[in-house]
Amino acid sequence: MPSPGSTPAQPGRRPRGRPGHDRAAVLRRAIALFNVQGYDATSVSDLAADLGVTKSAVYHHFASKEDILAAALDEALTELDALVAAAQAASDRSARERLEETVVAAVGILVEHRAAVTLLLRVRGNSAVEQAALARRRHIDAALAALVVEAVDEGDVRADVPAEVISRLVFGMVNSLTDWYEPGGRSGPAALAAAVRGVLFEGLGARSRVS
Amino acid sequence: MPSPGSTPAQPGRRPRGRPGHDRAAVLRRAIALFNVQGYDATSVSDLAADLGVTKSAVYHHFASKEDILAAALDEALTELDALVAAAQAASDRSARERLEETVVAAVGILVEHRAAVTLLLRVRGNSAVEQAALARRRHIDAALAALVVEAVDEGDVRADVPAEVISRLVFGMVNSLTDWYEPGGRSGPAALAAAVRGVLFEGLGARSRVS
Numbered sequence: 001m002p003s004p005g006s007t008p009a010q011p012g013r014r015p016r017g018r019p020g021h022d023r024a025a026v027l028r029r030a031i032a033l034f035n036v037q038g039y040d041a042t043s044v045s046d047l048a049a050d051l052g053v054t055k056s057a058v059y060h061h062f063a064s065k066e067d068i069l070a071a072a073l074d075e076a077l078t079e080l081d082a083l084v085a086a087a088q089a090a091s092d093r094s095a096r097e098r099l100e101e102t103v104v105a106a107v108g109i110l111v112e113h114r115a116a117v118t119l120l121l122r123v124r125g126n127s128a129v130e131q132a133a134l135a136r137r138r139h140i141d142a143a144l145a146a147l148v149v150e151a152v153d154e155g156d157v158r159a160d161v162p163a164e165v166i167s168r169l170v171f172g173m174v175n176s177l178t179d180w181y182e183p184g185g186r187s188g189p190a191a192l193a194a195a196v197r198g199v200l201f202e203g204l205g206a207r208s209r210v211s
Numbered sequence: 212m213p214s215p216g217s218t219p220a221q222p223g224r225r226p227r228g229r230p231g232h233d234r235a236a237v238l239r240r241a242i243a244l245f246n247v248q249g250y251d252a253t254s255v256s257d258l259a260a261d262l263g264v265t266k267s268a269v270y271h272h273f274a275s276k277e278d279i280l281a282a283a284l285d286e287a288l289t290e291l292d293a294l295v296a297a298a299q300a301a302s303d304r305s306a307r308e309r310l311e312e313t314v315v316a317a318v319g320i321l322v323e324h325r326a327a328v329t330l331l332l333r334v335r336g337n338s339a340v341e342q343a344a345l346a347r348r349r350h351i352d353a354a355l356a357a358l359v360v361e362a363v364d365e366g367d368v369r370a371d372v373p374a375e376v377i378s379r380l381v382f383g384m385v386n387s388l389t390d391w392y393e394p395g396g397r398s399g400p401a402a403l404a405a406a407v408r409g410v411l412f413e414g415l416g417a418r419s420r421v422s
Contacts, residue, residue, distance in 0.1 A: 038251070172388070172391065176386060198371070
């Protein structure tokens with residue numbers, strides 16, 4: 001609850017740029033806590049204590065804990081929506097080309113927004129906010145699966161595995177980055193994207209021995 | 212706590228085959244609850260209520276909630292340990308062959324022990340039991356990565372991507388099955404294993420167009 005003298009939380013319209021922690025910093029720390037100790041186990045008091053601010057400072061930026069979760073999931077979903085829109089827009093190019101570019105771009109999103117995507121991938125639908133996020137995720141998954149179907153239909157992706165399974169395997173590999181990618185590790189984002197694209201589209205075989 | 216007349220829980224030696232729920236059934240239901248609502252949020256009372264038995268019936272089989280978690284993680288780890296042992300034992304065959312067989316066998320384990328593997332993949336090291344499981348998992352990951360290194364050294368797996376990254380991508384794809392595989396779905400375990408092997412080792416390209 002707002003302390004005396006602070007601006008009460010007003011859903012839908014909150015001032016920004018307050019001294020101390022800005023909205024983005026609060027969101028970043030909240031996502032980290034949700035990922036480490038779980039959304040249910042994290043209270044706004046925990047977040048405020050972690051940030052070294054009062055609860056009212058948190059409520060200055062967000063109306064509720066669920067509002068923070070919604071913003072966190074929106075960060076990942078907005079990027080993924082844009083990815084899908086780009087893949088669908090460039091319909092003058094082959095589906096295979098667009099699929100390869102989508103994989104590369106998805107790796108970039110997972111590296112840059114790793115924490116938010118990790119949170120999204122763990123959502124199980126326990127609230128209205130989570131259910132809305134799952135619905136958006138299903139829409140994205142369906143669009144990516146449709147792109148694989150197109151590429152199979154155009155003869156550029158193997159037809160001996162159901163397109164739906166291919167789509168799951170491709171984005172299963174991409175999503176696995178949230179489990180193991182370490183920022184600042186030996187493979188930078190560009191090398192990583194090239195590796196994922198190469199392994200997926202060319203296979204693991206040594207180049208000289210690919211039959 | 213055991214109710215009057217029941218056999219008290221004795222760590223290390225517990226009778227089996229008690230009327231009602233056997234140990235395996237209790238474990239199965241516990242894993243399902245841990246996966247759905249989280250380990251921390253699940254109490255032995257929840258589990259007993261879910262099974263329609265008393266807490267003492269649960270304690271008849273397991274000394275504590277942590278004992279149940281240990282058994283659940285052990286189910287997955289025992290299978291994965293055997294997978295690694297098999298890959299290491301057959302050293303008369305090429306590393307590439309053994310890697311392909313390991314991928315196929317891993318898909319089988321993930322399909323058959325999906326719930327236990329899902330639980331294992333979510334472990335974050337919040338207790339001694341979880342830390343022991345993470346240590347065993349690291350050992351397995353290291354052995355699989357060593358197999359990839361061998362296959363690269365033998366010239367049968369591409370050398371333009373670090374072997375460690377290849378290993379992460381391969382088992383990232385395999386592990387993703389825990390998120391989307393539906394038992395009884397259109398692709399049975401054998402077809403799924405063949406699909407994963409094909410996509411990973413040959414790539415996504417249409418067969419007629421593989422260069």
